[in-house]
Amino acid sequence: MTNKPFNQLVVMRDRIKANRQIKDCDKLFYQGEFWAKVFDQQMGIGRQDESDYQQFKQIFRQSMDLSQLTGLQSKKLIEACLLFVKKLFIDENMDNYKKQTLSASVSFLKRKWSDVNWIITIKKSSTAQYQLFNQLKKYIDGECFKQVLSRVLDQLEQQDSTRYQEIARDVYFTCHVLHVIKCIEKNDDLKIFIHQDMLYLGLASTKQQVIALYQTLSSSVGKEYECYFAHFSRPLCLQGYTIKRDWQLKKICIEVPQHMLIKCAHMFQYGDFHNQIPKIRGALIHQPIEQIHSIYQRELFQIANYFVDADNYRSLKKLFYFAHLSLLKTIARKFDCTMGQAAKQLKKYQLNRYPLPKKDMIRSGHAKQVNWRAVYIEKVYVRF
Structure with a gap:
């Protein structure tokens, strides 16, 4: 061990890059500086007393049942092991590559991809079943430490599967994609971003160079x-958006394609948008008229919010109008009247037709129905 534990991490990273094993991993967990980083970065609770980390020596020195730890002790050990994994096995730029929201991905594409000619896409196989520990164990020398790390990661998978899968994905991308890319020269023009379980590489290279890189990555x-x-x-399809490069204007265009309007109308049961045949929503006719109006309004706000970054955002007006026809049909069925009389009923209750919100109103949160960050609709569009 070096005098400074984070200097030792540099040495360990270099050995891993050289495909060599790292030794004495447990000694990192006896260092106050390492635990100070755990408490500060991972747990956000500030520096703790030395006794808080000295007790963990027994875990690595002898076979100790982790179930004997208190809830807080177990959490500390998990966070320490995750910091260990992050510092050694995950690319230092990973957080810059990852785009946590669809808006962040779209913004990155607009700013960085205007000169991209080729796209390599890497996505998780539907049959993929690998464990995080299996990716790490070949680099670690020390059976006792490996046993503890394996049990801690199993515990994390049971307690927080989403976080576990994200870390497993980041480790896999680091070892099998990013490490490969950095070993290949002349890839300075490479544009990388990660959205959910997919990694996208944008290149301005020649076709021959792209094919060579593709074959290396596939292997x-x-x-x-x-x-x-x-x-x-x-065009690149990204969760409902169509991403196009305008070769003449040298810019990226983000559009809502026609088939997404059709799918939105089908998903919310507005009817057959393609043939412009609105539908009665029979499940709503027993609701008060104000409630029916509010349901349609909330759904349309969700759609507008989800597609707010589209360059053809105004094309949503067609869907808004189609939804209004569905509302009129539903109200007409409720009161057993014509659609014209249904419109008068809405006017009687001072329920106006929904205009397409302006983009700046959505982004500033000043439009009606402020709390509609479209969690539901985003989950649905993962399928597309």
């Missing part, structure tokens, strides 16, 4: 991930 990711490449003249 590296194996069966766990699927690898594709395509020219950017073919």
Whole structure:
């Protein structure tokens, strides 16, 4: 061990990059500086007394049942092991590559992809079943430490599967994609972003260079991930958006395609948008008229909020109008009247037709129904 534990982490990272094993991993967990980083970065609770980390020596020195730890002790150990994994096995720029929201991904594409010619897409295979520990164990020398790390990661998977899967994905991308890319010269023009379980590489290279990189990555990711490449003249589909490169204006265009309007109308039961046949929503006719109006309004606000970054945002007006026809049909069925009389009923209750909100109103949160960050609709659009 070096005098400074984070200097030792540098040495360990270098050994891992050279495909060599790292030793004395447990000694990191006896260092006050390491635990100070755990408490500060991972747990956000500030520096703790030395006794808080000295007690963990017994875990690594002898076979100790982790169930004997208190809830807080177990949490501290999990966070310490995750910091260990993050510092050694996850690329230092990973947080810059990851885009946590669809808006962040779209913004990155608009700013960085205007000169991209080719796209390599890497996504998790539907049959992929790998464990995080299996990716780490070959680099670690020390059976006792490996046993503890394995049990801690199993505990994390049971308690927080989402976080576990995210870390497993980041480790896999680091070892099988990012490490491979950095070993290949002349990839300074590479644009990387990660959204959910997919990694996108944008390149301005020649076709021959892209094919060579694609073949290398396909071999590296194996069966766990699927690898594709395509020219950017073919639009990129990203969770309901169509991403196009305008070759003349040298900019990226973000659009809502027609088929997404059709799918939105089908999902919310407005009717057949393609043939412009609105539908009665029979399940709503027993609700008060104000409630029916509010349901339609909330749904349309969700759609507008989800597609707020689209360059053709105003095309949503067609869907808004179609939804209004569905509302009129539903109200007409409720009162057993014509659609014209249904419109008068809405006017009687001072329930106006919904205008398409302006983009700046959505982004500032000043439009009606402030709390509609479209959690529901975003989950649905993961399928597309």
